[in-house]
Amino acid sequence: MKKSKWARLGLAVLVSFSLVNCERDTEDDIFEGNQIDDAKNAHACIAKWDAPNNEKATSVKAKQWETGQTIRVKFLNGNSFVQSKVRQYAVEWEKYANIKFEWVSSSSSANIKIGFREGQFADVTGSWSYLGTDSNSHAHSMHFGWFNDNTTDTEFRRTTIHEFGHALGLIHEHQNPVAGINWDKEAVYAYYAGPPNNWSRAQVDNNLFRRYEASISNYSEYDPLSIMHYPIPAEHTLDRVAVGSNTRLSDTDKAFIGTIYPFPDTGDICAGVAPYSGSRSYAVGDQVTYQGSLYQRTSNGWTNLGECGAVNNDPCAGVAEYNSNRSYSVGDQVTYRGTLYQRTASGWTNLGACGG
Numbered sequence: 001m002k003k004s005k006w007a008r009l010g011l012a013v014l015v016s017f018s019l020v021n022c023e024r025d026t027e028d029d030i031f032e033g034n035q036i037d038d039a040k041n042a043h044a045c046i047a048k049w050d051a052p053n054n055e056k057a058t059s060v061k062a063k064q065w066e067t068g069q070t071i072r073v074k075f076l077n078g079n080s081f082v083q084s085k086v087r088q089y090a091v092e093w094e095k096y097a098n099i100k101f102e103w104v105s106s107s108s109s110a111n112i113k114i115g116f117r118e119g120q121f122a123d124v125t126g127s128w129s130y131l132g133t134d135s136n137s138h139a140h141s142m143h144f145g146w147f148n149d150n151t152t153d154t155e156f157r158r159t160t161i162h163e164f165g166h167a168l169g170l171i172h173e174h175q176n177p178v179a180g181i182n183w184d185k186e187a188v189y190a191y192y193a194g195p196p197n198n199w200s201r202a203q204v205d206n207n208l209f210r211r212y213e214a215s216i217s218n219y220s221e222y223d224p225l226s227i228m229h230y231p232i233p234a235e236h237t238l239d240r241v242a243v244g245s246n247t248r249l250s251d252t253d254k255a256f257i258g259t260i261y262p263f264p265d266t267g268d269i270c271a272g273v274a275p276y277s278g279s280r281s282y283a284v285g286d287q288v289t290y291q292g293s294l295y296q297r298t299s300n301g302w303t304n305l306g307e308c309g310a311v312n313n314d315p316c317a318g319v320a321e322y323n324s325n326r327s328y329s330v331g332d333q334v335t336y337r338g339t340l341y342q343r344t345a346s347g348w349t350n351l352g353a354c355g356g
């Protein structure tokens with residue numbers, strides 16, 4: 001079952017002038033006392049919204065690119081090293097989303113236009129991106145405020161994948177409608193009231209506590225491991241639950257972006273199945289991929305269902321069993337006693353036996 005989490009896409013449509021601004025935090029301020037080492041030196045990413053809080057959403061799909069689209073990307077400045085690092089990590093998304101990045105010269109027209117903090121943008125701090133197709137309307141649509149020749153690969157990976165997530169239309173995971181973060185609101189207000197943010201309580205409400213309405217989304221799951229999650233120090237939650245700095249795409253990130261920009265169904269038995277994760281627990285019937293094969297969980301281990309890339313010839317694959325409590329329309333297909341049937345105006349046509 002694929003999870004759909006539309007609310008990640010919903011932010012841009014809530015506001016007219018949406019800009020996701022990922023500010024660099026001074027390390028010792030925000031993460032002092034944090035138990036999670038990885039989060040200590042992380043550059044926290046903060047969403048800033050210029051429009052009123054009560055703007056109505058229209059459609060969460062409004063900022064999406066076309067599935068299969070080639071998105072043109074160019075650099076406005078930056079040396080060849082930092083440019084190559086952004087390219088290296090941005091293309092991670094292409095493995096899981098049916099979109100293509102075409103890297104064009106700085107004089108070409110492009111959808112995404114990337115700046116670094118130097119030259120004409122020497123004063124532009126923070127790292128940020130406009131959401132999805134909003135990028136089209138801005139001459140400088142994405143910015144990396146802290147990349148330089150001394151940046152680590154982990155930081156290049158974390159921030160590049162995160163900003164390109166925004167550019168593909170993803171919002172911050174901590175604003176997921178089903179996110180269960182037990183904020184210590186007074187601590188958070190107090191922190192953001194200080195420099196460098198100097199935010200009012202309303203701004204904190206909007207940037208951190210505001211969640212996207214479930215009514216405009218298809219959210220089913222909150223993923224604290226998402227690359228789109230904001231690191232949260234323990235002292236900002238009442239239960240002292242911290243969220244570390246995520247530096248890679250999570251399994252849910254990979255599966256979710258594939259539901260927004262799906263690849264055509266090639267019949268690959270592994271299509272849409274997440275790789276095995278040693279940190280997850282699995283129930284009987286769960287499927288994973290592992291070393292190029294598809295496995296299914298049994299009560300005492302795993303069954304190998306075959307190599308990935310194999311075509312599933314079973315005409316009944318993905319077709320639900322006949323259910324007498326449902327009503328069916330002409331054209332609907334069901335399986336019944338090992339056979340595939342299709343609804344006609346007067347009854348059911350037998351389309352043949354299940355099995356590949």
Ligand SMILES: [Zn+2]
Binds near residue numbers: 021022162166172
């Ligand atoms: Zn961000």
